[in-house]
Amino acid sequence: xxxxxxMNVGGCFRSPAEDIELAKTAVDxxxxxxxxxxHFHPWLDTRPYTHHVLPWLGAVMNEVPEVPVGxxxxxxxxxxxxxxxxxxxxxxxxxxxxxxxVALGVGEALNEAPFTDTWPDWGTRAEMLxxxxxxxxxxxxxxxxLTYEGDHYQYEDIQVFTPPKSxxxxxxxxxxxxxxxxxxxxGDGVLTTGGAELVEKRVAPNFRKxxxxxxxxxxxxxxxxxxxxIGDPDELVAEARERGEMVPVEELDNPDPxxxxxxxxxxxxxxxxxxxxxxxxxxxxxxxxxxLLQSFEDAGVTRxxxxxxxxxxxxxxxxxxxxxxxxF
Numbered sequence: 001x002x003x004x005x006x007m008n009v010g011g012c013f014r015s016p017a018e019d020i021e022l023a024k025t026a027v028d029x030x031x032x033x034x035x036x037x038x039h040f041h042p043w044l045d046t047r048p049y050t051h052h053v054l055p056w057l058g059a060v061m062n063e064v065p066e067v068p069v070g071x072x073x074x075x076x077x078x079x080x081x082x083x084x085x086x087x088x089x090x091x092x093x094x095x096x097x098x099x100x101x102v103a104l105g106v107g108e109a110l111n112e113a114p115f116t117d118t119w120p121d122w123g124t125r126a127e128m129l130x131x132x133x134x135x136x137x138x139x140x141x142x143x144x145x146l147t148y149e150g151d152h153y154q155y156e157d158i159q160v161f162t163p164p165k166s167x168x169x170x171x172x173x174x175x176x177x178x179x180x181x182x183x184x185x186x187g188d189g190v191l192t193t194g195g196a197e198l199v200e201k202r203v204a205p206n207f208r209k210x211x212x213x214x215x216x217x218x219x220x221x222x223x224x225x226x227x228x229x230i231g232d233p234d235e236l237v238a239e240a241r242e243r244g245e246m247v248p249v250e251e252l253d254n255p256d257p258x259x260x261x262x263x264x265x266x267x268x269x270x271x272x273x274x275x276x277x278x279x280x281x282x283x284x285x286x287x288x289x290x291x292l293l294q295s296f297e298d299a300g301v302t303r304x305x306x307x308x309x310x311x312x313x314x315x316x317x318x319x320x321x322x323x324x325x326x327x328f
Contacts, residue, residue, distance in 0.1 A: 004303040005325060006031055007031045007034055007305065008035040008036060008072055008307040010037055011050065012037060012049050014049065016049075026317050031325070032067060032068075033067050033068040035225075036056060036070075043247045058092055065099075073191065075112055075129075077107055077112065077128045077129060083158050086140060089168055090140055091162050101171060103223075104171070106126050106173075108253075119253065126179065131148075133186050142159070144159065145158065169188040170187050172186060174203060176202070180210070181213075183207050184206070184212070185210035189222065191223040199224055199299040199301055219302075223303040227280055227281060227306075227307050230284065230315045233283065239311065245309055247260075286320070286322075290324065
């Protein structure tokens with residue numbers, strides 16, 4: 001079996017330094033890459049941190065030099081200007097070539113709405129992301145001044161003077177058929193979340209449709225991110241209830257973590273313990289995850305990113321080191 005297994009430290013549960021230590025431990029245990037979420041506000045008001053990912057990536061690349069690192073997921077449309085974000089990534093790659101990846105998405109209101117006068121609809125943001133990717137790639141590839149005239153972005157005579165030393169792969173974050181096809185057309189890979197059936201029937205075929213339609217070459221990653229928590233199920237369910245740790249996916253256009261938290265608290269109060277265990281992949285038997293990961297690989301997933309949002313994340317690292325990673 002050839003499924004790659006990486007870890008997402010989250011960037012919202014522990015201090016930046018603690019996440020560095022978690023990343024080091026995960027790599028020592030055999031995880032093949034380190035990722036971090038990119039948020040201005042946390043999804044939930046009970047989450048205590050949101051690191052700025054760019055300095056954190058520079059630090060972690062210095063501390064764990066042997067594996068790829070990436071963001072899951074950044075939005076280069078509002079909070080970041082595309083050229084400035086391109087410059088930051090180029091600097092990181094210049095210092096540590098062939099290690100940096102980035103997952104890009106159209107953004108959530110909690111991260112981006114405070115930095116724009118209007119919050120565009122999904123279709124407009126998708127158009128903006130296509131332009132942003134074009135701008136970033138042109139800046140990385142051009143050793144001259146660039147003028148860009150798009151429908152959403154216009155720049156005159158700009159240049160990234162510290163270039164990347166290698167290609168920086170862009171993974172488009174996608175769930176639906178349209179976004180998955182855009183990922184194939186404009187991304188170097190696709191990153192999604194969800195079950196094997198979603199990947200097999202919706203994400204992977206539409207991604208390949210976009211990839212082949214754009215006459216792209218190579219073997220791109222289809223990456224799936226999962227949350228799993230290992231420990232005493234009763235204790236972890238109690239923690240989830242106490243913190244309201246259940247992100248309501250329908251709140252993408254809600255800019256206020258406090259409001260999102262109230263929705264999460266209400267939703268989790270109506271869930272049974274079994275439903276919470278299933279939703280957050282809570283288990284005290286890591287071998288139960290083997291079948292799930294195999295189903296992802298069978299569905300076409302080439303890489304899984306694992307995140308823990310409850311309990312002790314080092315128990316997840318230990319369980320994967322002893323039970324999961326040797327099987328893949």
